Amino acid sequence: MPSDSNNIYDALIVGAGPGGAHLAYLLAVQGLRVAIIDKETFPRHKVCGGGLSRKAVNLLGCDLGPVLQQPITGAILTYRNRDTVIKDIEPMAACTVLRDEFDHLLLERACAHGARFFPATAFVDAAESADALSVATTGGLLRCRLLLAADGAASTVRNKIFGKDAVAYVPALEAMLHPADGVLERFGRRAVFDFGGMPRGYGWIFPKRDHFNVGVYSPFGGTALRRHLDQFIAHYACLQQPARIAYQGYIIPLRNHRQLFQRGRIWLIGDAAGLAEALFGEGIYFALKSATLAADAIARDGLRVDSDRYSQLLRRELLPELRAATWMARLAFRFPKQTFSHLVLHQQVSDDFAGLISGEIGYRNCLLKTAKGFPRWLRASKPTMDLPAL
Numbered sequence: 001m002p003s004d005s006n007n008i009y010d011a012l013i014v015g016a017g018p019g020g021a022h023l024a025y026l027l028a029v030q031g032l033r034v035a036i037i038d039k040e041t042f043p044r045h046k047v048c049g050g051g052l053s054r055k056a057v058n059l060l061g062c063d064l065g066p067v068l069q070q071p072i073t074g075a076i077l078t079y080r081n082r083d084t085v086i087k088d089i090e091p092m093a094a095c096t097v098l099r100d101e102f103d104h105l106l107l108e109r110a111c112a113h114g115a116r117f118f119p120a121t122a123f124v125d126a127a128e129s130a131d132a133l134s135v136a137t138t139g140g141l142l143r144c145r146l147l148l149a150a151d152g153a154a155s156t157v158r159n160k161i162f163g164k165d166a167v168a169y170v171p172a173l174e175a176m177l178h179p180a181d182g183v184l185e186r187f188g189r190r191a192v193f194d195f196g197g198m199p200r201g202y203g204w205i206f207p208k209r210d211h212f213n214v215g216v217y218s219p220f221g222g223t224a225l226r227r228h229l230d231q232f233i234a235h236y237a238c239l240q241q242p243a244r245i246a247y248q249g250y251i252i253p254l255r256n257h258r259q260l261f262q263r264g265r266i267w268l269i270g271d272a273a274g275l276a277e278a279l280f281g282e283g284i285y286f287a288l289k290s291a292t293l294a295a296d297a298i299a300r301d302g303l304r305v306d307s308d309r310y311s312q313l314l315r316r317e318l319l320p321e322l323r324a325a326t327w328m329a330r331l332a333f334r335f336p337k338q339t340f341s342h343l344v345l346h347q348q349v350s351d352d353f354a355g356l357i358s359g360e361i362g363y364r365n366c367l368l369k370t371a372k373g374f375p376r377w378l379r380a381s382k383p384t385m386d387l388p389a390l
């Protein structure tokens with residue numbers, strides 16, 4: 001039971017997803033008194049493609065071996081499984097995980113370094129006094145100097161403290177598809193990114209140990225995602241006549257309208273802050289990175305209530321990348337066929353796209369290079385890639 005109101009934690013983290021668990025670890029390593037609450041007991045299921053870019057893996061700096069599903073050694077960039085370009089990426093571009101296992105591993109690491117975890121404990125409300133916050137949870141009262149909200153895209157903390165309309169989000173739908181025998185082995189270790197996967201969006205196929213995670217998403221939002229996902233699946237022979245298929249969907253938060261990340265002793269982290277990127281819908285790296293920046297700010301300024309260093313770091317290191325990703329998403333998915341045939345099929349651009357997936361190149365840099373080369377690529381004849389359909 002969390003009722004622990006005589007103790008004051010230096011940091012109370014709400015939400016034990018990757019953002020919250022990584023932050024709990026980083027603050028515990030700094031020697032702070034850290035508590036982390038989650039409304040679920042762990043391990044818990046989480047709707048997610050489970051694609052971890054190399055830059056996310058590097059940021060964690062821990063051995064993911066025990067939870068690794070599949071190393072991803074390349075990207076198949078395609079338009080409706082017709083024109084296709086394969087980019088093999090060395091070293092490993094990314095990997096896939098199951099979120100219940102991955103999140104649990106990060107939480108266990110935080111606890112092993114001294115963070116105290118309260119499962120099945122939901123945030124309810126917070127009240128500020130001169131030197132601390134009193135936090136009401138479904139398990140009782142907790143007190144802390146800083147409240148770090150990493151409670152996901154539908155964040156209760158954000159809705160209560162920053163307002164219900166602080167963040168814009170879009171839906172995404174995925175299916176766990178268990179294919180016929182032998183299909184996964186033949187498919188190999190590449191991930192598919194299909195620019196015709198859904199109108200004004202894309203479709204992905206991520207291989208796991210015993211199934212594919214297949215999904216669709218558009219940064220413009222959209223309806224009838226189930227129909228789009230079924231149409232996307234219908235383009236791929238390897239996805240036909242599965243032994244089992246289960247659908248699930250959730251939201252991806254793409255924008256923090258007022259760019260407000262701190263209010264007094266309460267800070268927003270990861271999805272709660274609206275920090276997923278718009279091009280691929282990647283959110284784990286940005287949750288981890290925002291946790292890293294929050295920990296850096298605390299290391300520099302301590303628990304000072306008037307420090308805005310975290311917001312400054314976000315503005316300097318993360319938001320410009322996210323803005324560039326939004327521009328790229330708008331351009332790429334408004335004219336997906338043209339983007340694919342005039343840009344992605346060209347070696348330089350497809351190299352850069354693959355670099356984005358691994359994290360080798362940043363979004364700003366990629367956008368700039370693409371804009372510079374655009375007139376040349378537009379005039380050039382289309383290179384042909386004739387690869388067997390999947």
Ligand SMILES: Cc1cc2nc3c(=O)[nH]c(=O)nc-3n(C[C@H](O)[C@H](O)[C@H](O)COP(=O)(O)OP(=O)(O)OC[C@H]3O[C@@H](n4cnc5c(N)ncnc54)[C@H](O)[C@@H]3O)c2cc1C
Nearest residue numbers: 015017018019039049050051122123151152270271283284
């Ligand atoms: C269909 C889909 C596919 C995706 N695929 C990918 C992908 O392949 N790669 C990628 O990088 N990103 C992907 N994302 C995005 C990714 O899932 C998120 O960006 C990421 O989980 C954000 O991490 P987080 O730690 O900020 O929040 P979360 O992982 O959402 O964790 C929030 C935690 O807070 C807890 N919580 C919620 N409310 C409360 C409360 N009131 N009190 C206490 N605890 C609470 C929850 O139980 C949860 O454990 C996908 C998203 C969707 C919808």
